[in-house]
Amino acid sequence: MKNSLDDFAASVENELSAIMYYWQNFTVDTMHAGFYGSVDNNNLPDLNAIKGVVLHARILWSFSAACNYTGQTAYLPVAERAFDYIEKYFIDREFGGVYWSLDAKGNIADGRKQIYALAFCIYGMSEYFAATKKQTALDEAIRLYQCIEQYSYDPAYKGYFEAFSREWGALEDFRLSSKDANEKKTMNTHLHVVEAYANLYKIWPDAGLKEKIAELLQLFVTHFINTQTFHLKLFFDEQWQEKPDVISYGHDIEAAWLLQQCAEIIGDTHLITRLKKYAIHITNAAMEGIDTDGGMWYEYHPVTNELIQQKHWWPQAEAMVGLFNAYQISKNEQYLHVCLKNWQFIQAHIIDKVNGEWYWGVLADNSIMPNQDKAGFWKCPYHNSRACIELLQRIKLLA
Template sequence: MLQEVQQEFRRIFQYWETHDVDPRGGFYGRVDAQNRPDPAADKSIVLNARILWSFSNAYRVTKNPAYRTLADRAFAYIQQYFMDAKHGGVYWSVQADGTPRVTTKQLYGQGFALYGLSEYYRATKQVEALTAAQQLFRTLVERAYDPKNGGFIEAFHQDWSNTDEYILSKGELRKSMNTHLHLIEPFTNLYRIWPDASVQKHVRSMLEHDFMQHIIDPTTYHMRLFFTEDWQVRSSEVSYGHDIEASWLLYETAEVLNDKALLAKTKELSLKMATVTLEGLNPDGALTYEYNPETGHRNEDRSWWVLSEQLVGYYNAYQLSGKQHFLEKARKSWEFIKTYLLDTKNGEWYEKTDAAHHPSLKADKINAWKCPYHNSRACYEIMHRIQPK
């Protein structure tokens, strides 16, 4: 598996180098299934920040100068077009020419901007990136942290006044699992490069308070998805992909915090979370996308990002437990990816297949949500875990 994953890691970046560089600056906001760019497509912070993280991570690992060049390009574009110099934070999206499009401050997008900036500094030691990451962190804590109930509010207007214009939720649903998962991820990465007491405080609070006390159900070990401001649960759906993703990301957070008692507690939790996802694992080795226990509805799509996360999550569970069946499930995840998700003709991965393994032949290869982050990170994690340095 190692050699195949190493090869795929290179293949992913070769695709993005070839097909997504916008000669006008930055990267195209959309490329279709036939690798045709849409020069008029809006550009999202999620896509651009994930590109920044991915190429920064690739450069840090390989020292390939081509990856550094594209990480530099992503950083420069975000700095010039996404940063809100007046109010702080980043825009959700800009038009193809860089003019702001959606200026609301979605915490999900802020988190990925922080993830990209912190990884770029980790890879390059560019002081401007560290300064930008520190400033963004302080803005999020000042503007979006809920000091009464803990956690972070989902979104704000451009000037950080209250809004109900959420991307991931709406109305009374002021907090979400997804946003908090993708905040603890960059906060943890920031703590790696800047071990500041305030960062440590918020990372620990998100792990011990937000996730362990509110987001993770203490009876099922699935994560709850949506909440009111005071953490009242307003959802019943199960997201198997997010469960398995969180199982390894939260353990990574505990590792970075380097607290033995917390690490032991998180290890136990991580294994329970990985174990409960097995109820959604199909005989073909792929996790069901989502399940609603109230209605019985199951979304049986086999998603590229879910397969990426289960590859890492089951391998992590194998490392933590020594149980061979987790290793076999990681290997079977990779076999599914190879067999059904890799587009050997046009490159990159299909977005998904259905339960009968028919791939999404018409779905974009690149858009606001189809980015190099999940699959390149999965390859990196497996490489790093099999051959740690």
């Protein structure tokens, strides 16, 4: 077992370096500033593509986290570039929060306030502060936290509303993307708010923030986790009436380990015990989406009994961490076996061995999904770099 874990760690360490190399060398926008809004599978940038704040915040987190894990300060200039671009162009100095998107030159394209985006900026800035101790980064992260609490928190029913206009007014369309249901409260946004808050708590252990993290984790226990199936419920109205939708295997497996980690960060023993138990149940439910080749399918529609036969990059990254976490908790080597098989699938079909980084995904016959970004609005280094860092830290813990 030790040899297989050593080999696993060595290959994951190499992949982390390769991911960082790709983003350092193929995504920096040398014509304007920040990072290209879109880069294709041949590493050709679209010089006019819209720039998303989530992309920049995730680059900020990935390079800060890679520096914090490896000690390589060569990663800091990329993190600094991302932070400076967010601070100069994305932060709304008039109304607070961050813009959703900009044009290639840095002008506002969509000024809406998507809480998901504020959360990722908190996540990235917290990690950047941990790497640099730059006070501006902590100050900005705290301001964004206060923005979310001021405008998005629901004092009547708890939880957070999805989105607002630039001036924090009401919207008719709350959606992150066209594939999402148009509902006021979503699992996805709450997952990334608690993730961001927990990362902020590590460098700013504020008592009020700790209470908010515990409340968010309790919302998952109460509303988001289906305790019959242990899949995650995704969409709700403001009074927590569920609006049934798909089963998202990637979100299931991501939540399985991430909720537990957030409870551990705040040291809540009751929540740690409960969420460790749930981590196993949710991982088992998510494993319904693991194919015989080790790859994780994208989504399943229960009403139509339709499996979306695509294997996107990010559920594979989350699957590795979730499965390894289940192995750590249970010591059941079946989880490790499936984790290693998933890594073999990623190496065989998801990693681009010619041009670098990971493809968006593959179809059922393992052909590459056409017309998708290698880097872009949603295609960022966060899922795969984080998976590498998490796995390396966890393997060292076992050793």
